[in-house]
Amino acid sequence: xxxxxxxxxxxxxxxxxxxxxxxxxxxxxxxxxxxxxxxxxxxxxxxxxxxxxxxxxxxxxxxxxxxxxxxxxxxxxxxxxxxxxxxxxxxxxxxxxxxxxxxxxxxxxxxxxxxxxxxxxxxxxxxxxxxxxxxxxxxxxxxxxxxxxxxxxxxxxxxxxxxxxxxxxxxxxxxxxxxxxxxxxxxxxxxxxxxxxxxxxxxxxxxxxxxxxxxxxxxxxxxxxxxxxxxxxxxxxxxxxxxxxxxxxxxxxxxxxxxxxxxxxxxxxxxxxxxxxxxxxxxxxx
Amino acid sequence: xxxxxxxxxxxxxxxxxxxxxxxxxxxxxxxxxxxxxxxxxxxxxxxxxxxxxxxxxxxxxxxxxxxxxxxxxxxxxxxxxxxxxxxxxxxxxxxxxxxxxxxxxxxxxxxxxxxxxxxxxxxxxxxxxxxxxxxxxxxxxxxxxxxxxxxxxxxxxxxxxxxxxxxxxxxxxxxxxxxxxxxxxxxxxxxxxxxxxxxxxxxxxxxxxxxxxxxxxxxxxxxxxxxxxxxxxxxxxxxxxxxxxxxxxxxxxxxxxxxxxxxxxxxxxxxxxxxxxxxxxxxxxxxxxxxxxxxxxxxxxxxxxxxxxxxxxxxxxxxxxxxxxxxxxxxxxxxxxxxxxxxxxxxxxxxxxxxxxxxxxxxxxxxxxxxxxxxxxxxxxxxxxxxxxx
Amino acid sequence: xxxxxxxxxxxxxxxxxxxxxxxxxxxxxxxxxxxxxxxxxxxxxxxxxxxxxxxxxxxxxxxxxxxxxxxxxxxxxxxxxxxxxxxxxxxxxxxxxxxxxxxxxxxxxxxxxxxxxxxxxxxxxxxxxxxxxxxxxxxxxxxxxxxxxxxxxxxxxxxxxxxxxxxxxxxxxxxxxxxxxxxxxxxxxxxxxxxxxxxxxxxxxxxxxxxxxxxxxxxxxxxxxxxxxxxxxxxxxxxxxxxxxxxxxxxxxxxxxxxxxxxxxxxxxxxxxxxxxxxxxxxxxxxxxxxxxxxxxxxxxxxxxxxxxxxxxxxxxxxx
Numbered sequence: 001x002x003x004x005x006x007x008x009x010x011x012x013x014x015x016x017x018x019x020x021x022x023x024x025x026x027x028x029x030x031x032x033x034x035x036x037x038x039x040x041x042x043x044x045x046x047x048x049x050x051x052x053x054x055x056x057x058x059x060x061x062x063x064x065x066x067x068x069x070x071x072x073x074x075x076x077x078x079x080x081x082x083x084x085x086x087x088x089x090x091x092x093x094x095x096x097x098x099x100x101x102x103x104x105x106x107x108x109x110x111x112x113x114x115x116x117x118x119x120x121x122x123x124x125x126x127x128x129x130x131x132x133x134x135x136x137x138x139x140x141x142x143x144x145x146x147x148x149x150x151x152x153x154x155x156x157x158x159x160x161x162x163x164x165x166x167x168x169x170x171x172x173x174x175x176x177x178x179x180x181x182x183x184x185x186x187x188x189x190x191x192x193x194x195x196x197x198x199x200x201x202x203x204x205x206x207x208x209x210x211x212x213x214x215x216x217x218x219x220x221x222x223x224x225x226x227x228x229x230x231x232x233x234x235x236x237x238x239x240x241x242x243x244x245x246x247x248x249x250x251x252x253x254x255x256x257x258x259x260x261x262x263x264x265x266x267x268x269x270x271x272x273x274x275x276x277x278x279x280x281x282x283x284x285x286x
Numbered sequence: 287x288x289x290x291x292x293x294x295x296x297x298x299x300x301x302x303x304x305x306x307x308x309x310x311x312x313x314x315x316x317x318x319x320x321x322x323x324x325x326x327x328x329x330x331x332x333x334x335x336x337x338x339x340x341x342x343x344x345x346x347x348x349x350x351x352x353x354x355x356x357x358x359x360x361x362x363x364x365x366x367x368x369x370x371x372x373x374x375x376x377x378x379x380x381x382x383x384x385x386x387x388x389x390x391x392x393x394x395x396x397x398x399x400x401x402x403x404x405x406x407x408x409x410x411x412x413x414x415x416x417x418x419x420x421x422x423x424x425x426x427x428x429x430x431x432x433x434x435x436x437x438x439x440x441x442x443x444x445x446x447x448x449x450x451x452x453x454x455x456x457x458x459x460x461x462x463x464x465x466x467x468x469x470x471x472x473x474x475x476x477x478x479x480x481x482x483x484x485x486x487x488x489x490x491x492x493x494x495x496x497x498x499x500x501x502x503x504x505x506x507x508x509x510x511x512x513x514x515x516x517x518x519x520x521x522x523x524x525x526x527x528x529x530x531x532x533x534x535x536x537x538x539x540x541x542x543x544x545x546x547x548x549x550x551x552x553x554x555x556x557x558x559x560x561x562x563x564x565x566x567x568x569x570x571x572x573x574x575x576x577x578x579x580x581x582x583x584x585x586x587x588x589x590x591x592x593x594x595x596x597x598x599x600x601x602x603x604x605x606x607x608x609x610x611x612x613x614x615x616x617x618x619x620x621x622x623x624x625x626x627x628x629x630x631x632x633x634x635x636x637x638x639x640x641x642x643x644x645x646x647x648x649x650x651x652x653x654x655x656x657x658x659x660x661x662x663x664x665x666x667x668x669x670x671x672x673x674x675x676x
Numbered sequence: 677x678x679x680x681x682x683x684x685x686x687x688x689x690x691x692x693x694x695x696x697x698x699x700x701x702x703x704x705x706x707x708x709x710x711x712x713x714x715x716x717x718x719x720x721x722x723x724x725x726x727x728x729x730x731x732x733x734x735x736x737x738x739x740x741x742x743x744x745x746x747x748x749x750x751x752x753x754x755x756x757x758x759x760x761x762x763x764x765x766x767x768x769x770x771x772x773x774x775x776x777x778x779x780x781x782x783x784x785x786x787x788x789x790x791x792x793x794x795x796x797x798x799x800x801x802x803x804x805x806x807x808x809x810x811x812x813x814x815x816x817x818x819x820x821x822x823x824x825x826x827x828x829x830x831x832x833x834x835x836x837x838x839x840x841x842x843x844x845x846x847x848x849x850x851x852x853x854x855x856x857x858x859x860x861x862x863x864x865x866x867x868x869x870x871x872x873x874x875x876x877x878x879x880x881x882x883x884x885x886x887x888x889x890x891x892x893x894x895x896x897x898x899x900x901x902x903x904x905x906x907x908x909x910x911x912x913x914x915x916x917x918x919x920x921x922x923x924x925x926x927x928x929x930x931x932x933x934x935x936x937x938x939x940x941x942x943x944x945x946x947x948x949x950x951x952x953x954x955x956x957x958x959x960x961x962x963x964x965x966x967x968x969x970x971x972x973x974x975x976x977x978x979x980x981x982x983x984x985x986x987x988x989x990x991x992x993x994x995x996x
Contacts, residue, residue: 002490002493002494002497005489005490005493005522006489006490006493009487009489009490013486013487028787034787034790082965082969085968085969086968089972091733091786091787091790092733092924092928093968093972095733095790095920096921096924096925096964096967096968097964097965097968097969099917099921099961099964100961100962100963100964100965100968101961101965102961103957103958103960103961103964104957104958104960104961104962104965105961106957106961107955107956107957107958107959107960107961108958110317110321110957111955111958114321114322114325115317115318115319115320115321115322116321116322116325117322117509117510119510119513119546120545121544121545121546121549126517126549128520128521135521135522135523136521137517137518137521140487206486209486210486211484211510215319216484222791222794222798225791226791226795229788229791251487251489251490252490254481254488254490254491255490255491255493255494258479258480258481258491258806259479259480259481259482259485259488259490259491260453260480260481260482260802260805260806261802261806262482262485263482263798263802264798264799264802264803266795267795267796267798267799267802268799270791270792270795271780271781271792271795271796274783274784274788274792275780275783278784278788317956317957355949357949359908359909360816360902360904360906360908360909361898361902361904361909364902364903364904365705365708365709365712365902368704368705368707368708368829369705371704372703372704372705372706373703373705373706385815386815386816386904386906386908386909389815389816389817389818389904390818390902390903390904390909392818393818393903394903397825397828398704409815411812411815411817414818415818453805453806453813453814454814455813455814455815455816455906455908457814458808458813458814458815459815462808480806
């Protein structure tokens with residue numbers, strides 16, 4: 001029974017991972033950009049959510065679209081100002097730039113908010129529910145539900161809308177896309193905005209079941225990479241499933257071996273996938 | 287190239303300053319991951335400085351302190367020693383916050399022949415290699431564990447104990463200390479679980495602990511994990527007779543609150559603490575009130591450790607009669623202050639202050655001191671009611 | 677002036693000035709600061725073999741740094757060896773680790789390679805942190821002294837100069853040799869390089885070996901000077917990133933680049949800390965952004981004549 005519990009807990013946490021990683025998959029898949037600032041934007045999302053609740057009484061489970069919109073706008077702005085200049089340049093510059101953005105955001109957060117931890121206490125998030133001998137935190141269930149809904153919505157957007165198709169076209173072949181009448185720059189900006197919005201909303205949803213401080217995002221940047229590789233480079237669907245799988249793998253490791261080695265699972269999976277199935281679980285070509 | 291030259295010139299000029307009147311140097315984590323605690327230190331130091339200077343300063347002049355931010359990193363702390371001693375010419379040092387940063391500076395102050403007073407580091411190996419130059423004000427991990435076992439002896443030893451600690455220096459030091467203390471007291475260890483701090487979910491680990499059916503659990507966690515662990519203990523319905531902890535997260539003023547801590551889930555937890563506003567040491571209540579008035583929050587013990595450390599150091603300088611590091615070190619060695627806000631201060635041969643550790647329990651969202659009996663403010667409530675019965 | 681003198685007098689002057697510093701700088705703090713600049717210059721140059729010349733963006737170099745620091749410390753503590761033997765042991769272990777990590781990670785390209793090196797370093801960190809009976813875990817321990825009193829600051833300072841000189845010499849040799857030429861070919865386009873007879877698998881490993889060894893030696897001396905080893909001090913991602921930044925910012929695939937990069941980054945970081953206190957991280961981040969946008973060739977492009985060429989093309993050549 002404990003295994004079932006671990007499985008389900010992992011699934012719940014994995015839902016949020018799926019959302020974060022989907023954002024990364026979009027950015028990496030479409031723009032080939034290694035975004036080291038992903039976690040920092042997640043952190044920004046958590047702070048928006050925090051102050052939204054504390055100052056304005058906006059429940060994150062309802063207000064997240066607002067935070068997503070704010071981050072989308074900010075990300076598009078950052079794209080036009082900065083990221084655009086390293087598109088097509090080599091990896092070094094992209095990493096330098098996104099790392100610089102990450103450090104600046106974290107530093108700013110430390111300056112403005114202080115390094116202190118913050119958490120919120122939504123009574124509903126702390127409730128426990130369950131059936132039989134299985135227990136779940138309602139907060140986790142809510143965060144999972146919203147994350148999964150958003151990932152599904154993202155998938156529908158990519159498949160059914162014109163912009164979604166344009167995004168996928170650019171992901172498939174950036175050089176040829178303009179020949180199809182696609183404005184690649186514009187698509188890149190929107191993709192970046194969407195990807196960052198995913199990270200930020202995930203942060204907003206993470207806050208009620210977790211906490212925040214300026215450095216909270218770090219591990220999630222790395223995790224997102226691992227998941228994107230696990231799912232298949234650039235595949236949003238793959239990233240979503242990869243997120244769920246990683247959540248489950250972590251909980252199983254914690255239960256079967258030791259909690260402190262759960263983070264190693266991230267890296268071991270990463271290297272194993274890269275070595276033995278580099279196209280990921282759901283990627284098409286290697 | 288220009289930038290380099292300018293920088294080097296600036297630093298070299300700094301080195302050519304005339305030596306100023308005596309100062310005390312302070313290294314702590316003013317930024318970085320431990321910033322919250324460094325800030326508590328900063329505030330404690332500030333309050334002590336004010337009071338010292340309000341009553342005439344030290345050796346006839348106002349006391350000056352020089353701060354260095356170690357950014358929560360041990361190698362930067364080590365660098366701080368060089369800056370404070372070589373450049374700023376301090377005659378004595380206080381710091382740092384974390385055990386790692388403190389450990390890093392201990393051999394360096396011995397190398398330079400400057401006395402160091404450690405306010406907060408709790409790892410037991412912090413007093414190795416001091417060569418007589420370093421002193422510790424606070425109690426260490428072993429003292430925590432011994433105090434908790436001392437409390438157990440009052441109410442009946444648990445039949446088994448599970449030790450759950452984060453895999454950082456704080457957690458590992460306290461986990462090891464309790465393992466030893468429990469073994470010495472013949473309490474069987476049900477299991478040991480080490481976890482990665484600040485994870486979203488500990489339920490898998492807590493299920494494992496539940497399966498071993500421990501009579502008591504000893505946590506070593508900071509506030510966030512303390513909160514998560516208590517909420518999730520409720521979620522998995524883990525019901526030992528005692529929830530105990532090695533202080534820190536489980537002793538902060540925020541822990542029993544609903545907004546910033548575990549709220550009702552914190553009730554009945556036992557913890558150790560180095561100090562509380564309710565403690566009977568002179569000036570405790572006043573310190574807490576003044577702190578709250580100035581900064582708007584209840585002080586955690588780190589603030590009072592800093593406050594007391596500066597006062598103890600100032601006393602040592604006065605006793606030494608001059609700003610000479612050797613004389614100050616000897617004065618520190620001979621310190622005997624039975625009535626500080628942090629309790630009696632007297633260092634043993636190793637440099638350890640024999641600071642009494644208090645055991646507390648959260649009762650109705652308030653901390654009560656329940657051990658040792660002569661400091662107690664309430665009786666312990668044992669056994670802990672099951673989650674379903676609360 | 678003979679061509680030899682004309683070519684080498686700046687280098688000779690540089691080393692002469694550096695070597696003389698402990699004689700006229702008596703402030704321990706300044707010496708220590710410059711010591712750090714020099715150690716990170718070595719680290720940057722070592723990284724450069726793999727990252728700059730071969731174009732393999734390793735983000736896991738701290739693994740070798742930590743191996744050097746821990747091997748020295750633990751061999752003294754557990755086996756009772758002389759710390760210098762421990763340093764040698766560290767170098768040997770680092771080379772071994774390089775072989776293992778390299779043979780696994782070099783199969784990957786671009787960002788996948790970078791992330792896999794990061795993952796490898798993190799695995800090592802987690803293992804060290806959790807095997808506390810062996811390594812003291814997260815609590816860490818004091819490192820042994822490679823040089824004893826008196827004049828420790830000067831001795832360590834002079835201790836790192838041979839290391840710097842050796843790294844400099846190797847960098848110069850690589851820069852001008854056929855090996856370096858092959859590395860650059862791999863960097864520009866690995867497939868094309870293979871087509872003209874280069875064996876990337878072998879050459880990348882050959883670049884990684886001295887890179888790992890120098891990193892390990894630097895790690896040992898650094899840990900010894902600051903007298904502390906702990907997973908959060910000598911095995912952090914931050915150090916890996918910092919080392920890569922130093923080389924990239926200074927000018928990748930150049931000999932002087934990492935030295936410049938270390939001077940700029942290490943000194944500015946310390947100066948920012950003193951004068952900007954709480955804002956130094958923001959300023960640091962902004963600095964990176966500014967350099968990427970305005971100096972993509974690295975700081976060294978301010979000094980080389982090929983400034984406009986580099987500006988167009990970026991620090992290491994072709995667009996991808």
